[in-house]
Amino acid sequence: xxxLIQQLFNGVFLxxxxxxLALGYTMVYxxxxxxxxxxGDVYMIGAFIGFFLITExxxxxxxxxxxxxxxxxxxxxxxxxxxYRPLRHHGAPKITSxxxxxxxxxxxxxxxxxxxxxxxxxxxxxxxxxNFKVGFIHITNIQLLILIVSIALMVxxxxxxxxxxxxxxMRAVSVDQEAANIVGIKVDQTISFTxxxxxxxxxxxxxxxxLYYNSLDPLMGMAPGIKSFIAAVFGGIGxxxxxxxxxxxxxxxxxxxxxxxxxxxxxxxVYAVLIVVLLVRPNGIFGKKAGEKV
Amino acid sequence: MKRNLxxxxxxxxxxxxxxxxxxxxxxxxxxxxxxxxxxxxxxxNVILAVSLNLIxxxxxxxxxxxxxxMAIGAYASAIITxxxxxxxxxxxxxxxxxxISSFIALIEGIPTLRLRGDYLAIATLxxxxxxxxxxxxxxxxxxxxxxxxxxxxxxxxxxYIVACIVTLIIVNLIHSKTGRAILAVRDxxxxxxxxxxxxxKYKVIAFTVGAAGASLAGSLYANYIQSVTPGDFTxxxxxxxxxxxxxxxxxxxxxxxxxxxxxxVVDTVLQNYGALRMVLYSLxxxxxxxxxxxxxxxxWEFSVKRFFTKQKSSRENKS
Numbered sequence: 001x002x003x004l005i006q007q008l009f010n011g012v013f014l015x016x017x018x019x020x021l022a023l024g025y026t027m028v029y030x031x032x033x034x035x036x037x038x039x040g041d042v043y044m045i046g047a048f049i050g051f052f053l054i055t056e057x058x059x060x061x062x063x064x065x066x067x068x069x070x071x072x073x074x075x076x077x078x079x080x081x082x083x084y085r086p087l088r089h090h091g092a093p094k095i096t097s098x099x100x101x102x103x104x105x106x107x108x109x110x111x112x113x114x115x116x117x118x119x120x121x122x123x124x125x126x127x128x129x130x131n132f133k134v135g136f137i138h139i140t141n142i143q144l145l146i147l148i149v150s151i152a153l154m155v156x157x158x159x160x161x162x163x164x165x166x167x168x169x170m171r172a173v174s175v176d177q178e179a180a181n182i183v184g185i186k187v188d189q190t191i192s193f194t195x196x197x198x199x200x201x202x203x204x205x206x207x208x209x210x211l212y213y214n215s216l217d218p219l220m221g222m223a224p225g226i227k228s229f230i231a232a233v234f235g236g237i238g239x240x241x242x243x244x245x246x247x248x249x250x251x252x253x254x255x256x257x258x259x260x261x262x263x264x265x266x267x268x269x270v271y272a273v274l275i276v277v278l279l280v281r282p283n284g285i286f287g288k289k290a291g292e293k294v
Numbered sequence: 295m296k297r298n299l300x301x302x303x304x305x306x307x308x309x310x311x312x313x314x315x316x317x318x319x320x321x322x323x324x325x326x327x328x329x330x331x332x333x334x335x336x337x338x339n340v341i342l343a344v345s346l347n348l349i350x351x352x353x354x355x356x357x358x359x360x361x362x363x364m365a366i367g368a369y370a371s372a373i374i375t376x377x378x379x380x381x382x383x384x385x386x387x388x389x390x391x392x393x394i395s396s397f398i399a400l401i402e403g404i405p406t407l408r409l410r411g412d413y414l415a416i417a418t419l420x421x422x423x424x425x426x427x428x429x430x431x432x433x434x435x436x437x438x439x440x441x442x443x444x445x446x447x448x449x450x451x452x453x454y455i456v457a458c459i460v461t462l463i464i465v466n467l468i469h470s471k472t473g474r475a476i477l478a479v480r481d482x483x484x485x486x487x488x489x490x491x492x493x494x495k496y497k498v499i500a501f502t503v504g505a506a507g508a509s510l511a512g513s514l515y516a517n518y519i520q521s522v523t524p525g526d527f528t529x530x531x532x533x534x535x536x537x538x539x540x541x542x543x544x545x546x547x548x549x550x551x552x553x554x555x556x557x558x559v560v561d562t563v564l565q566n567y568g569a570l571r572m573v574l575y576s577l578x579x580x581x582x583x584x585x586x587x588x589x590x591x592x593x594w595e596f597s598v599k600r601f602f603t604k605q606k607s608s609r610e611n612k613s
Contacts, residue, residue: 029412035415083584092588102537110573
């Protein structure tokens, strides 16, 4: 029982990372209907940027976090500008954009392997590890940091989307691009901003996971990328609270399979739960039911 | 009907011509064993791409689960030919693979095919990964180590023949009554069901036939490479088949065949660039998609029938 509760806590910490990544997927999908396969690789780039800022420039953790988020936002906007925007202006089919996204993902993974080698590196200990013990539960300060930073970022995101002018523009574009354009919203700029925010969150997740697992390599974004997309689907694509809940759910399922001793079936359990959720609620837990026009 | 038979005959003649060219070039020493391996892999990819195009292009269902069905075929062949190492054992294993994957496709398809677009893609991806993880954890499949030292029953010419037959079957399916129903469901589900076409039924037919094709390709693959591991059938394998279909043009069978050939050649050329290989590959992919969003051929299809009627009509015009 004690171990189970301990694992549940670990699941929440791991799930926060998935949730941060899932937010990026859900926002981009919500606004242009594209599974941005390169999102997981932006997270990898974030971990690498964090690594270089700390080891080469000896910056402190918080400065690194903010700078990484800024640089990742630029990377995201650049990807959108170079790869997705031309296709969107052509009115290319959705599947073409998807293949382009896969191409960008390959390019980032293999480009980084080519430039920096495919070996995994160890992430510097920017914050000294401290162990807490609350009752029988072990918690480290890094786990707490992950949880607090992710929740703070999610609240900030919710505020941006719901309360600011740019957020209103984002919601308008996600409902109807053409109509948004007619009422004077700069659609391209809004989409670019969405990519910037999503990528900044991925960058933050990259630095945090680097700190948590102490390692980074060019292919580190593949598995979490897919899993956090699943988290977004769980919650209902396009819904911000849904992505957060989905992320935590996946984190919990993963750590629970460890406790039950079936960790080699970890991913299978995640997928099985996903399929069941989709069959019961085809648009995810918080997804809006889209009526079909005849 | 008679006319149709003539076209099929011309098709077979063209296919036989291709076989003869490869055979003669091998005999003459122009094609070495390294190139034959590439040709065989291209032929296997043709089977995979054509069968996925039936699901994706013709039936309009976004499946990311092709690798799972391929894995079933490959492992069925690996396990059966291990204990029954004859050519008949191999043929039996192909049939067993097809039966199992069709069955799984049927069970998977009936509930999931009502999901739309990307939700369906993720669900099929999930089933494919569950298949792979199951193989990874079972005793009979030798877990993550996989099965080695299989007898080599498939060779380039067998795979060539099978690829032609699969293409012929799928093209004929598309032009049949069932095929027209599948196309109707793709173009407008509501309209199709209004005229009495059951959407789920025709989606499941296309999905099951596509899965059977993938399983067949898997069997041929296992007994050509002579080893199988669960790592061969990850999500990346589904993605690589998807890339072929989109590159060739979604809905164009000719395009799928062309893309499988072109990608095979590009891959071979890029092998000379070592570490840069995948970087160049992804750049080519992105740039190609930016400049030809609809793929090589869009939904254009090579047709013997049109080819001949066109010539005939132009002749009549002259006289």
